[in-house]
Amino acid sequence: MAPVLPLVLPLQLRIRLAQGLWLLSWLLALASGLTLFCSWHLLIQLWHLGTFLAPSCPFPAVPKVALAAGTVALGTGLVSAGASRASLDAARYPPWRGVLGPLLVAGTAGGGGLLVLALGLALGLPWSLATGLEEGLGAALTHYKDTEVPGHCHDKRLMDELQLRHHCCGRHSYKDWFGVQWVSSRYLDPNDQDVIDRIQSNVEGLYLIDGVPFSCCNPHSPRPCLQSQLSDPDAHPLFDPRQPNLNLWAQGCHGVLLGHLQGLASTLSSMLAGTFSLQALVLLGLRYLQTALEGLGGVIDGEGETQGYLFPSGLKDMLRTAWLQGGASQRPAPVEAPGEEAPPKEALPEA
Incomplete structure (x- = not known):
C-alpha cells in the first residue's frame, strides 16, 4: 500500500x-x-x-x-x-x-x-x-418615552447617545420620529386643548408631533437647532426640509x-x-x-x-482496512459444535 x-x-x-x-x-x-x-x-x-x-x-x-x-x-x-x-x-x-x-x-x-x-x-x-436592526431600532423609538417603565428606563439615554455618537437621527431619517410618541406622558398637560386634540386625532391615542429629540441636532449647524414643526413651511421660513443636514443629522441610524x-x-x-x-x-x-x-x-x-x-496508505485501502477491522470486531466468535457421541458398543455374547 x-x-x-x-x-x-x-x-x-x-x-x-x-x-x-x-x-x-x-x-x-x-x-x-x-x-x-x-x-x-x-x-x-x-x-x-x-x-x-x-x-x-x-x-x-x-x-x-x-x-x-x-x-x-x-x-x-x-x-x-x-x-x-x-x-x-x-x-x-x-x-x-x-x-x-x-x-x-x-x-x-x-x-x-x-x-x-x-x-x-x-x-x-x-x-x-438589516432585519435585526430594523426591529431593534423600531422598538427603541417606540420605548423612548418609557423612562419610568421597568425594562425600558434607559432606552431614552441609549438612543440619545447613539444619535450623538454616530451622527444619525431616527431609524432611516428624522421623519421616523413623527410616527411615534417620543414625549413622555408626564410632561403633557391633560387639560391642554392642543394635547387633547392630538391624542384624539390619533387612532392609537398617541401624542404625535412633527418634531425630533435634541440628540438629532447637528452642533455644526450655523443656526439654532429647530426641533418642532418641521413639516410646517410657514413655521420656520429659513428652514429648508430638502436640506436637513444643515440643521439635523441627515443619516438614519439603521444605515450607519x-x-x-x-x-x-x-x-x-x-x-x-x-x-x-x-x-x-x-x-x-x-x-x-x-x-x-x-x-x-x-x-x-x-x-x-x-x-x-x-x-500511510491510500484512502481506498484505509477505508477497506477500517471496514474489515470493524466487521471483524462485530462478527461473533465461532462456537465449536459439540462432538458426536460414539454409538454404544454392543456386548459380545458369552461363549
Missing part, C-alpha cells in the same frame, strides 16, 4: 522544513491573536448596541464562534512552534513524539472545523443585520450601524481566512515533519534520506 502524497526529505530539506515551520507557527499565533482582538472588539460593540438589535438576530454568534476558533488556532501555533523547535535537537524531541499525533487530530478536526464555521458565519450572518457592524464583520472574516490558511500550512508541514522523523527514529540529522507523507 503506497503512502498518500509522499515527499522525499533529505537532511537539508528536513532542517529547512523545521525552521520554516517554526516561523509559520509564530505567524499563526500572531494571526490568531489579531483574530481574537477583532472578535473581542466586535463582541464589545454588539454588547453596547444590543438594545438596538432584535433578540432573534443570530449575528452575535459570529464573534463567539470566532473567539473559540482563534483560541484553538493560537494554541496550535504555540504548540507547533515548540515542536518544530524541539525537532532540531534529538535530545529534546522524544517528549514531543506523543504530542504531535493528538495535536494534528485536534488542530485538523477541532481547530479547522471551528475556523470554517466561524468564517461561514462571518460571511453569511451579516445579511441578517449596518455599515459599521458589517465593516467589522468583513475585517473579522479576512482575519479568519488568513488564520485558516496559516493553520492549514502549519498542520501540513507538521505532518510531513512528523512522518519523516518517525522514519529516522526521531533524529532529524540521521543518515540517508527519509520519506514524509500525509497518510
